[in-house]
Amino acid sequence: MFTGLVEALGSVASLADTGAGRRLVVRHPLGPIALGDSVSVNGACLTVVEAGPDTLSFDVGPETLRLTDLGGLAPGLPVNLERALLASSRLGGHLVQGHVDGVGTIEAEREEVEWVFLSFGAPAALLAQMVPKGSICVDGVSLTLVTVDASSFSVMLIPHTLANTTLGSKGPGDPVNLETDLLAKYVFRAMEAFRGR
Secondary structure (H helix, E strand, O other): OEOOOOOEEEEEEEEEEEOOEEEEEEEOOOOOOOOOOEEEEOOEEEEEEEEOOOEEEEEEOHHHHHHOOHHHOOOOOEEEEEEOOOOOOOOOOOOEOOOOOEEEEEEEEEEEOOEEEEEEEOOHHHHOOOOOOOEEEEOOEEEEEEEEOOOEEEEEEOHHHHHHOHHHHOOOOOEEEEEEOHHHHHHHHHHHHHHOO
16 A cells, blocks of 8 residues: 655666566665565556665566556656555555556646646546546556546646656656546445446
């Protein structure tokens, strides 16, 4: 479980095919991390399979490659990193599982003084689980939804988010990993079951 508050920017050291999956190696400034620890990489919860002084290795399986944009990473690209939430930690963002639901695309960007307004295209099934002023996790970043319609949603990014996450270097046409709010998923599923009675 995570909060969606990015701890650090890492960078891709390598990405190599390993049969049906890929081995992702990331350079990081997080300090000691143990084998088996969970780390959110651009919003996807991955298990550390090898740990060096400043690198972490992850095995990215076929399902993760299908549902995220991790397979399109390349050496040198930045990635958002967050270690798993401790039970004693403050929940500053929102409850994030690190289970990416799908990929969206940045459609428009508009600067408003030092803030940036971003609009994203997303699958209809995910948009149905979003509400204005609700929470969305974009590339591992907990954000508040501004608008939601049948084909897109929008957020406002503060200067801190722009400077300390990958969202500050992305623009129209770039893919992003999306995870809808955990509570919204359960409510949506319960309503579907109720309507199907």
